[in-house]
Amino acid sequence: MPSRTRPRTRPPRRSEIPPSGARRASGTGSVLGAILDHGPVARSTVARLTGLSPASVTGHVGQLLSRGLVRESAETTGPRGLGRPHVPVDIDTSRFLVAGAHIAVAHSTVALMDLRGRVVAEERRPHPGTDPRRILDGIAARLGPLTTAHADGRRVLALGVATGHRVDPAAGVVVEHPHLGWRAVPVREILAAATGLPVHVDSHSRALARAEQMFGEVSTRASTVLLFVGAVVDAAFATAGELHRGPRSGAGSVAHLPLGSGGSGDAEPCRCGRTGCLQSEVSERAMIRRAAEQDLRVGTFQELLDHAVAGEPRAVALFRRRARLIGRAAALLLDMFDPQCLVVVEPGTGLIPGCLADLREEAGMRSWVCDDPERTVVPSSFTGSVLSTAGGAVALGALYTDPLCPWPALPAVC
Ligand SMILES: [Zn+2]
Structure with a gap:
């Protein structure tokens, strides 16, 4: 782990504490x-x-x-x-749309979404590299043609951007994304200049938790934990409808949650140097490696998923094993937060028979507080369109929190 120097500061006096940053709906x-x-x-x-x-x-x-x-x-x-x-x-879904962009490790998705959260158009492309400027310029360049082809006369109100790891929505900055090698990337500033749109930025886990609250699973409004399992593994949690971010934008950093003994003995060490971390056990990269060990050669995670959906037994077994491991992490999160709802964003649980049941069984067996995993643990409402939903949900989250926000495409109200 890199050592970090922390400046010593005195604790703030009560009189210096700023008003709460929590934003409740007006x-x-x-x-x-x-x-x-x-x-x-x-x-x-x-x-x-x-x-x-x-x-x-x-x-x-x-x-x-x-x-x-x-x-x-x-x-x-x-x-x-x-x-x-x-x-x-x-x-009124006939006048406006929002644009969304999701930046994954190997590709990015741009999409248009209507005010009811329905994806109108989407387009995914592999990244040319991981240089932030090239990726963000590429996203901006793709939005124009997508809008021309699909907006059907509706104006785009704003652009929402979602990605993994640590994102500071107030500053509009990706604080740290180790997989991309990004640190302190001013995404809002770059994309606002390139597109002329108001830009809102947040973590994909918080964006998808917000999407559930607005358009998906209603029980997430009371309290929820959302666990995202992709190339990146992270989480978000919300109580009373408010998503917790943390002063370092780090809430939900569960990638290195230890899964304990009983994981794979042959595990490749995690990037943190230990073995048995949640991310190193269940990430897309780990799945591709395990498939190769069983002579199931795939170029991408999507290929492996396609095999499993088609019923290829080795691929199905890999996803069911992953579901059990995610169930362990889910049990820890259920005990830590006791949420009304735990949403799992992982394609297997939405698409492959048996995975959700395995995950729920494992979570129910290991959790001390959750005795009804069938009701508490649910798959994402957006399986199949998770990445195209995430970016747009950041923009719609801002709109539904404050519909009087000063976006140029909206008539001013006094
Ligand atoms: Zn680790």
């Missing part, structure tokens, strides 16, 4: 969220759902209408002829 955000969940929905129902007064809901809906984020639905509710009909409101 009144307008709560109204937009209720419309997302229930639309088309009457204003009176929105008032009941949010606990806001009918007058205040009418005000918020007026602002959302003037921004073009919601529209009045053609249908009416309530009995005919009894005073003014209730005109329900719904999310």
Whole structure:
């Protein structure tokens, strides 16, 4: 491990502590969220759902209408002829889109998403190398043609960017991404200059946890842990709807969680020098190595996944073994956080029969607090479109938290 010098600082005085950085949805955000969940929905129902007064809901809906984020639905509710009909409101998906980019270790994905979180178009390309400037310029260059081909007259509001490891969303900086060799890369600054769009940046785990809260598994809103298993292994956790980031943007760094004895005796050492770390046991690279040991030669992880989905027994066995190992890590996370929901983002659990059951069984057997893994441990709602969802979810997360955000494509409201 590299040694790091830490400057000695005195603890802050109470008077110096800044206001909490937690960002709860504003009144307008709560109204937009209720419309997302229930639309088309009457204003009176929105008032009941949010606990806001009918007058205040009418005000918020007026602002959302003037921004073009919601529209009045053609249908009416309530009995005919009894005073003014209730005109329900719904999310307007006809005017705006968001763009998303996900930067993986070997490739990047750009996508367009509508305001209901549906992927409209996506495109994946291998990286030319790991130089941040080349990768980010490449992403910016691909967005224009993708928008021209698929936006269908809708304007792109903002660009969300997601990647693994440590990301500081407030600064818009990738703090550290060891697999890419990135440190302190100002992604927001570079992409905002290259695209002219407002850019929001976050870790892919937090982005996907937010996507679940907005468009996927509802139980994630109470409290959730999301475990991402890809070329990078990391996690995110949220309580009361708020995602925890940590002062070093490091919350969820579970790559080196020790899986304990009983892992593979033949393990290749982890990049940290130890053996038996979660990432070195279950990462895509580890899977390809294990496949080669069994004479199953594949060029990429996707090929191995394709074999397993087609039922190739050695490939299936590798994914089921991986599911058991992920189950061990899941048990540790369940005991540490006791979340309402633990979301596993791993293609095997969504696509290969037996993997999810194995994972749940292992987690249930090892956890001291979780006695209903069938209900608590769920696969990602976005299996098959995880990478194209992650980037857009960063932008939509910002929009649904603060629908009055000053994005140039949205009309200003006062
Ligand atoms: Zn390690």
